[in-house]
Amino acid sequence: MKVLIVLMACLAYVAADCGPLQRLKVKHQWVQVYSGHGYEREAFGREVFLEMYNQAPKAKDLFTRVRGENVFSPEFGAHMVRVLGGLDMCIALLSDDTVLNAQLAHLSTQHKDRGIPNEYFDVMKVALMKVVPGHVSHFDFDAWSACYDVIANGIKH
Amino acid sequence: MLRFVALLALVGLAVCDDCCTTEDRKEVQTLWSEIWSAQFTGRRVQVAQAVFEDLFRRDPESKNLFKRVNVDDMNSPEFHAHCIRVVNGLDTVIGLLDDPDTLKSQLEHLAQQHKERDGIHKTHFDEMSHAFGAVMPQVSSCFNPDAWNRCFGSIATKIASLLED
Numbered sequence: 445m446k447v448l449i450v451l452m453a454c455l456a457y458v459a460a461d462c463g464p465l466q467r468l469k470v471k472h473q474w475v476q477v478y479s480g481h482g483y484e485r486e487a488f489g490r491e492v493f494l495e496m497y498n499q500a501p502k503a504k505d506l507f508t509r510v511r512g513e514n515v516f517s518p519e520f521g522a523h524m525v526r527v528l529g530g531l532d533m534c535i536a537l538l539s540d541d542t543v544l545n546a547q548l549a550h551l552s553t554q555h556k557d558r559g560i561p562n563e564y565f566d567v568m569k570v571a572l573m574k575v576v577p578g579h580v581s582h583f584d585f586d587a588w589s590a591c592y593d594v595i596a597n598g599i600k601h
Numbered sequence: 602m603l604r605f606v607a608l609l610a611l612v613g614l615a616v617c618d619d620c621c622t623t624e625d626r627k628e629v630q631t632l633w634s635e636i637w638s639a640q641f642t643g644r645r646v647q648v649a650q651a652v653f654e655d656l657f658r659r660d661p662e663s664k665n666l667f668k669r670v671n672v673d674d675m676n677s678p679e680f681h682a683h684c685i686r687v688v689n690g691l692d693t694v695i696g697l698l699d700d701p702d703t704l705k706s707q708l709e710h711l712a713q714q715h716k717e718r719d720g721i722h723k724t725h726f727d728e729m730s731h732a733f734g735a736v737m738p739q740v741s742s743c744f745n746p747d748a749w750n751r752c753f754g755s756i757a758t759k760i761a762s763l764l765e766d
Contacts, residue, residue, distance in 0.1 A: 481630070
């Protein structure tokens, strides 16, 4: 019985961790979300950003420079694909820790310079965890949650 | 009237010698998506590194532009991360080829970003075009250099538009 409990605890730990296998799965699932066409990427981005606005209406104020009040504007479209492109890089690098850390350090400086408060990374997480499942089959909530944290914690400043 | 038609035809030819047509865009997006995927991190780094190696062979001086990202050790995490950012920027632009308004906005953003960096000239973008033209056929099967060059050329010209020669 004791052995079983220990085993269960180990399993639970593994499930909540962003281990090598979880990283492969998130990378694989992300490819289904982030396909090659810009207009599809923008449509996905709009879902994510609108969800963020929904949770935290003040988030809009961060994006006045890129016309965040109109998520259909070309300026905001370009902004969204830049943000998602950044996320794409991090997810692609989940299987290469040293380069991932270099990239996260770069993004951390960038976000600090722009004055993006850390709590918005949590807002983004909630939005992604809500929107991504609609775009992938067999969404792995635990893997995404743990691996998103690895990325966000690396960028928070 | 005939003369007008002839003139239009000429203008059309002259303009579209190097323009990235709808067919070209599709072609470029397809061949790009085949080599570029978040699933294959190693592939991204290798493609980008080959491009930079070609650039530095052609123009050793250009290496100085990348001091900040540890170009002296091309296998350092900093330089690998830089490689990935550059080619990821291209990925974003290629994705937008069929969304001209957003593409324009993104190219203006990139033009501004490059203008802010000292020492980058229009000629560097010609060299980069050449480097991609040399690397892509080695990694992409059934590569279409004409479509690639037309689209890459028009992208590069716009990003370099604020730079000096």
